Amino acid sequence: MKNHQMRLMTVEEVQNYLKTNKTIIIPYALCEQHGYHLPLDTDIRNAEFISAALAEKLDCIVAPVLNYTFSGGMLPGTINVKPNTFSNLVGEIIESLTLQGFRNFIIIPGHGGSESMLHLKESLRIQKWLNPALADDLIMLCPIWDYSPTWLELFNTRDYHAAEAETSLLLHWSPEVVRPKIVMDEPDVAERLRNDPDSYQKRVSFTECKQEVMQTSQRDDVKIGVMGYPERANAELGAKIEAEFLEYGTAEIAKAIRDAEEARKSGKRIEHEDNDKLKILAL
Numbered sequence: 001m002k003n004h005q006m007r008l009m010t011v012e013e014v015q016n017y018l019k020t021n022k023t024i025i026i027p028y029a030l031c032e033q034h035g036y037h038l039p040l041d042t043d044i045r046n047a048e049f050i051s052a053a054l055a056e057k058l059d060c061i062v063a064p065v066l067n068y069t070f071s072g073g074m075l076p077g078t079i080n081v082k083p084n085t086f087s088n089l090v091g092e093i094i095e096s097l098t099l100q101g102f103r104n105f106i107i108i109p110g111h112g113g114s115e116s117m118l119h120l121k122e123s124l125r126i127q128k129w130l131n132p133a134l135a136d137d138l139i140m141l142c143p144i145w146d147y148s149p150t151w152l153e154l155f156n157t158r159d160y161h162a163a164e165a166e167t168s169l170l171l172h173w174s175p176e177v178v179r180p181k182i183v184m185d186e187p188d189v190a191e192r193l194r195n196d197p198d199s200y201q202k203r204v205s206f207t208e209c210k211q212e213v214m215q216t217s218q219r220d221d222v223k224i225g226v227m228g229y230p231e232r233a234n235a236e237l238g239a240k241i242e243a244e245f246l247e248y249g250t251a252e253i254a255k256a257i258r259d260a261e262e263a264r265k266s267g268k269r270i271e272h273e274d275n276d277k278l279k280i281l282a283l
Contacts, residue, residue: 006063018100025061026107027051029045031043032071032079032111035224043110043111046111066090074217094139098134103261104261107141108142142253158194159229163227163228167230182231185222190226193225
């Protein structure tokens with residue numbers, strides 16, 4: 001194939017592609033606070049670079065990256081889009097591509113926000129529920145860290161946001177955009193964010209009733225928002241995370257595509273009877 005970027009293809013090239021391949025990668029991310037040493041588009045770069053590498057491995061195409069989702073951060077430069085708006089947009093993108101003949105959708109998040117990811121997965125489940133045209137669609141949400149033992153281990157060492165993993169990836173992919181100036185929040189704030197990455201949020205209510213919807217904002221003492229140890233980053237670690245994703249992720253995703261294509265031909269489906277277990281797995 002001449003290239004793997006859908007935006008660079010012609011109508012004729014996409015038509016020819018669909019004769020033999022029904023798979024497309026959909027990357028998404030956003031501009032978001034990443035301290036003083038990383039650019040706002042760090043998550044966008046995560047999504048773009050890993051999706052391009054995966055497309056090479058799978059020999060499939062990549063849709064233009066969707067640059068807007070929900071962060072929750074409120075520092076200058078962060079652009080928040082409500083999770084339902086974001087989820088609806090992804091759903092409409094999939095519906096549009098389904099009408100063209102695509103059947104396998106591999107969604108690659110460059111941003112790990114739990115609010116956007118949880119909302120997206122449930123939104124897409126309901127969309128498939130209500131739209132029979134999507135019944136034969138394989139839709140997978142595949143975060144990079146799911147396929148990187150190294151990144152998962154870094155989570156266990158309290159490395160979450162704009163820290164060792166993300167800085168290492170950019171040192172590997174785009175070293176020219178990484179600034180040498182590493183600044184952290186006040187020591188007690190930085191330690192709190194390492195222990196609980198959601199502690200950047202301030203939640204208040206009028207009552208103790210669990211039924212009340214709380215008011216949420218970013219805590220005033222969070223000025224930088226780095227969660228972890230960016231000073232430990234190095235390009236070799238970034239290359240290792242990428243290699244792990246391409247090894248484990250490519251194999252699992254390729255198998256899922258083969259299984260889906262076989263299931264379409266045979267008409268067989270895996271039925272999930274334990275709804276409580278299914279709900280836990282979905283979350």
